[in-house]
Amino acid sequence: MGENIIELVNLTKKYGDFTAVDSLNLSIKKGEVFGLLGPNGAGKSTTILMLLGLTEPTSGSVKVCGIDPVTKPIEVKKRVGYLPEDVGFYSQMTGWENLMFTARLNSLTGSESARKVDSLLERVGLQNARNKKTGEYSRGMLQRLGLAEVLIKNPEVIILDEPTLGIDPAGMVELLQLIVRLSREGGITVLFSSHYLHQVQEVCDRVGIFVGGKLIAEGNLQELSQKLFTGSPYVIEVGLFYDNINYENKKPEEWLFETLKKIEGVIKVKPGRNGFDIECMRDATPEIARAIVESGAGLHYLNKKEYGLDEIYYRYFEGGKNHE
Amino acid sequence: MNNQEGAACSSVGMSAEKSGKLFSHFKGPAFYKPDNRVIHPFNVIVQKEISDQVRSWRFVILVIIISLTCLGSMYTALSNIKDAIKPNDPEGTFLFLKIFTVSDGIMPSFVVFIGFLGPLLGISLGFDTINSEQNNRTLSRILSQPIHRDYLLNAKFVAALTVISVMFFALGFLVMGFGLITIGIPPTPDEFLRIIFFIIISIVYVAFWLNLSIFFSVIFRQPATSALSGIAIWLFFSVFYSMIVDLIMKGMVPQGLATENQVINFEMMRLNLLRLSPSELFSDATTTLLMPGVRSLGPLSMIQLIGTIPGPLPLGQSLLLVWPQITGLIAGTIICFILSYVFFMRKEIRSR
Numbered sequence: 001m002g003e004n005i006i007e008l009v010n011l012t013k014k015y016g017d018f019t020a021v022d023s024l025n026l027s028i029k030k031g032e033v034f035g036l037l038g039p040n041g042a043g044k045s046t047t048i049l050m051l052l053g054l055t056e057p058t059s060g061s062v063k064v065c066g067i068d069p070v071t072k073p074i075e076v077k078k079r080v081g082y083l084p085e086d087v088g089f090y091s092q093m094t095g096w097e098n099l100m101f102t103a104r105l106n107s108l109t110g111s112e113s114a115r116k117v118d119s120l121l122e123r124v125g126l127q128n129a130r131n132k133k134t135g136e137y138s139r140g141m142l143q144r145l146g147l148a149e150v151l152i153k154n155p156e157v158i159i160l161d162e163p164t165l166g167i168d169p170a171g172m173v174e175l176l177q178l179i180v181r182l183s184r185e186g187g188i189t190v191l192f193s194s195h196y197l198h199q200v201q202e203v204c205d206r207v208g209i210f211v212g213g214k215l216i217a218e219g220n221l222q223e224l225s226q227k228l229f230t231g232s233p234y235v236i237e238v239g240l241f242y243d244n245i246n247y248e249n250k251k252p253e254e255w256l257f258e259t260l261k262k263i264e265g266v267i268k269v270k271p272g273r274n275g276f277d278i279e280c281m282r283d284a285t286p287e288i289a290r291a292i293v294e295s296g297a298g299l300h301y302l303n304k305k306e307y308g309l310d311e312i313y314y315r316y317f318e319g320g321k322n323h324e
Numbered sequence: 325m326n327n328q329e330g331a332a333c334s335s336v337g338m339s340a341e342k343s344g345k346l347f348s349h350f351k352g353p354a355f356y357k358p359d360n361r362v363i364h365p366f367n368v369i370v371q372k373e374i375s376d377q378v379r380s381w382r383f384v385i386l387v388i389i390i391s392l393t394c395l396g397s398m399y400t401a402l403s404n405i406k407d408a409i410k411p412n413d414p415e416g417t418f419l420f421l422k423i424f425t426v427s428d429g430i431m432p433s434f435v436v437f438i439g440f441l442g443p444l445l446g447i448s449l450g451f452d453t454i455n456s457e458q459n460n461r462t463l464s465r466i467l468s469q470p471i472h473r474d475y476l477l478n479a480k481f482v483a484a485l486t487v488i489s490v491m492f493f494a495l496g497f498l499v500m501g502f503g504l505i506t507i508g509i510p511p512t513p514d515e516f517l518r519i520i521f522f523i524i525i526s527i528v529y530v531a532f533w534l535n536l537s538i539f540f541s542v543i544f545r546q547p548a549t550s551a552l553s554g555i556a557i558w559l560f561f562s563v564f565y566s567m568i569v570d571l572i573m574k575g576m577v578p579q580g581l582a583t584e585n586q587v588i589n590f591e592m593m594r595l596n597l598l599r600l601s602p603s604e605l606f607s608d609a610t611t612t613l614l615m616p617g618v619r620s621l622g623p624l625s626m627i628q629l630i631g632t633i634p635g636p637l638p639l640g641q642s643l644l645l646v647w648p649q650i651t652g653l654i655a656g657t658i659i660c661f662i663l664s665y666v667f668f669m670r671k672e673i674r675s676r
Contacts, residue, residue, distance in 0.1 A: 045674070049672070049673070049674070052468055054464065054467060054468065054672070054673045055672045055673070073473075074470050074471070074472065077468055077469060077470040077471075078470040080468075081468075082464075082465075082468035083465075084461065084464040084465055084468070086461055087461060087465055088460045088461030088462045088465065089460075089462060089465075090376075090460070090462060091460065092376070092379070097352065097356065100355065100356055101355065101368065101372055102469060104355040104363055104365070104368040105365045105368055105369070105466070105469040105470070105471055106365075106469060106470060107362050107364075107365060107470075108362070109359070109360050109361060109362050110355070110356075110357050110358040110359040110360065110361060110363075111358040111359065111360055113358070114358035115358075146465070149465070153469075153470070
């Protein structure tokens with residue numbers, strides 16, 4: 001993909017003795033959807049604030065679209081749309097009025113603003129609520145209004161801080177799909193922070209895991225799982241049932257156990273819930289299936305387990321704790 | 325400045341009539357209008373803030389309170405004005421100014437009312453300037469728009485000041501108008517200018533309290549705390565400060581046979597201490613302006629008084645007399661503004 005649109009070098013932010021962000025190095029390419037993942041207080045929001053020039057880094061450098069937000073915050077803010085965590089609007093104004101205000105802050109003319117606000121309200125599905133005061137909006141509607149607001153300035157980069165916080169699951173999926181669609185259609189780079197794993201997994205091209213102010217891993221899901229689970233990246237779960245067939249005077253379990261172990265690439269065979277859990281170096285699913293069928297045992301199911309962010313996340317936290 | 329006028333007009337609901345049928349559903353600030361102008365972001369915020377202020381309940385309540393006091397003081401002034409003019413009064417030619425200063429001893433005069441209610445007005449327009457934005461979680465959203473951070477603070481100050489100015493000028497002219505109708509004697513140009521200066525000084529005085537409360541709104545997260553701090557300082561200066569000064573000065577009264585110099589020094593020190601209070605500065609400035617007979621704000625020795633003919637000062641001389649007071653008020657205003665500016669610029673903008 002193209003050039004780096006966000007470039008952080010040795011970025012550090014300290015509050016007194018407390019280091020919120022610790023020599024962070026990160027680059028994000030144009031058009032990417034990047035998920036910043038980490039527990040509360042990991043320094044995600046602080047990093048985002050530094051990207052926008054809303055707080056100054058203690059040391060290190062930030063470049064957004066090639067511009068330093070410390071010295072030229074206005075230039076950065078023209079290109080970057082930011083949806084803060086738990087966004088609020090002026091409750092005495094309608095959704096339309098709130099967006100109009102933002103549009104005019106971005107130096108658009110009145111007619112341009114009106115056209116844009118109307119089309120964006122329709123795009124996020126709020127056209128029916130345009131004349132309702134935002135004080136009466138639900139959480140999900142506010143988030144969608146926030147997204148529309150972010151898009152007013154035709155941003156090159158969208159930064160979303162916990163965009164799905166406090167929204168019901170259906171609304172969450174809808175919002176995430178909207179974000180991804182926007183990114184794909186407009187070639188917009190999206191950076192969002194979250195502590196929910198599933199959302200990040202669903203929509204992000206790349207993920208960075210953030211713990212205690214440090215980025216401890218980054219990459220796409222496969223890369224991350226390969227890095228983490230070196231030795232046994234694949235786990236295949238089989239569910240079996242046995243007829244009373246004897247093979248070479250052994251119980252079918254034992255026979256299967258021996259056979260499976262011999263398959264190339266298999267590292268470890270463990271008794272599982274209804275059968276075995278087989279850890280292997282490579283995807284050995286076909287061989288395993290053949291072996292089981294040949295053994296005469298009944299195969300209920302065969303499940304290739306891929307590591308999700310959950311596992312990655314917990315693995316890292318365990319790792320992080322062990323470090324300390 | 326056109327934009328601001330537009331905002332002021334439309335916020336009182338005149339935009340609909342002005343701009344015809346097409347935009348009749350666009351009530352509110354001028355930046356809602358789908359025209360082809362680009363409004364400077366600073367003016368956009370000013371427009372929005374003026375519209376917010378004028379539409380808020382708080383403003384309605386304040387207008388009601390102030391109009392009532394205005395009516396009350398005007399009624400007493402107009403019913404007592406015939407007794408206010410004494411023969412040989414040096415201010416006899418300034419009948420019109422009496423409307424602002426005469427009281428029957430029960431109901432305070434207009435000037436005293438403004439001196440008392442002005443701080444309340446300033447504090448209530450400013451105490452939630454920044455912290456309400458933060459509590460509504462709109463601050464980080466607005467500051468992530470391509471505007472300088474100080475625009476928000478400055479625009480809010482300008483908006484509140486505009487609202488106050490419009491209100492005070494309207495009040496002043498209304499009082500003048502009623503006075504004109506009732507007593508039938510038009511004000512001389514000198515009187516008119518004195519009233520204009522009085523209004524301007526009142527605005528500066530309210531601006532001081534406005535800035536003080538904006539400062540509290542920057543440093544205190546809770547609007548209630550910030551309002552209370554403002555009110556506490558106002559009460560301190562208007563009730564307790566003179567008592568404290570009296571207490572201190574009691575211990576320093578010159579004993580026995582004091583020379584004239586000692587007495588004068590003592591009196592000057594007492595006055596200077598009192599003048600640390602903005603309300604004292606305001607009342608000094610306004611009484612001098614509205615009572616042209618006042619020739620000095622400090623003690624005068626017999627030698628200075630010998631041979632003087634009691635007569636009113638010309639406007640220029642009155643202004644010269646209160647120039648230090650005006651400077652003091654403006655300086656206080658600027659100090660408060662700088663404080664809030666510095667604190668706001670260094671603040672980290674968290675979304676919550």
